[in-house]
Amino acid sequence: MPEFFDVVRSQRACRAFAPDPLSDELVEQVLEAATHAPSAENRQPWVFVVVRDDKERAVLGELTRRAWEGGGRRHSERRLAAGLLRDVDHGATGGVAAAPVVVVVCADTEAVSPAVLEASIFPAVQNLLLAAGALGLGSALTTLPLAFSAEMADALGLPDALRPVAVVPLGRPARPLGAPKRRPVSEVAHRERFGAGW
Numbered sequence: 001m002p003e004f005f006d007v008v009r010s011q012r013a014c015r016a017f018a019p020d021p022l023s024d025e026l027v028e029q030v031l032e033a034a035t036h037a038p039s040a041e042n043r044q045p046w047v048f049v050v051v052r053d054d055k056e057r058a059v060l061g062e063l064t065r066r067a068w069e070g071g072g073r074r075h076s077e078r079r080l081a082a083g084l085l086r087d088v089d090h091g092a093t094g095g096v097a098a099a100p101v102v103v104v105v106c107a108d109t110e111a112v113s114p115a116v117l118e119a120s121i122f123p124a125v126q127n128l129l130l131a132a133g134a135l136g137l138g139s140a141l142t143t144l145p146l147a148f149s150a151e152m153a154d155a156l157g158l159p160d161a162l163r164p165v166a167v168v169p170l171g172r173p174a175r176p177l178g179a180p181k182r183r184p185v186s187e188v189a190h191r192e193r194f195g196a197g198w
């Protein structure tokens, strides 16, 4: 198992996957790490729908493609660096749906107040991403298909109380991802008061 800081420093979005299936054991290990996240009042308002079925993954892929081609790409063209735009384009037009497993992370809207609902889900998503990385899997936090949440809920049979908040593909990366680009701590941290710098 790689060292914790190596996992954190190499964690990044994967949008191109090898077709090799993932065992239930591996998926459960990733989900178990997710369930160790903090949540408001320890309500653990997360629900994970693990999608392997080709047809279901195709539905999720189609919702992603529609969101991207129906406005997402136009919005992002002016905002994303060329390489990132290319990667997201690939992911949104089949790359994400080609992952052998797609986890739809849902929030139980009846479990905690709306003010802390998403804050009680994304720590679990981050744990999931890190656990995947530690096990040599690629993953990505995606939200594009949430533009069609109602259709997603319908396709997955979600009860009204469950709101999908993230769609995370999991699988072996098709190629090495390289190092992520991140701003250094010295650019984003301040001692005691904002503006003091680091």
Ligand SMILES: Cc1cc2nc3c(=O)[nH]c(=O)nc-3n(C[C@H](O)[C@H](O)[C@H](O)COP(=O)(O)O)c2cc1C
Binding pocket: 011, 012, 013, 015, 084, 087, 088, 091, 092, 140, 141, 142, 143, 144, 145, 180, 181
């Ligand atoms: C809230 C959120 C929404 C995101 N939505 C998408 C998405 O819909 N599709 C996608 O391909 N990546 C999505 N990403 C992944 C980001 O593009 C990625 O984390 C960021 O560009 C950093 O890239 P890296 O992980 O390759 O370093 C999302 C990330 C976050 C945090």
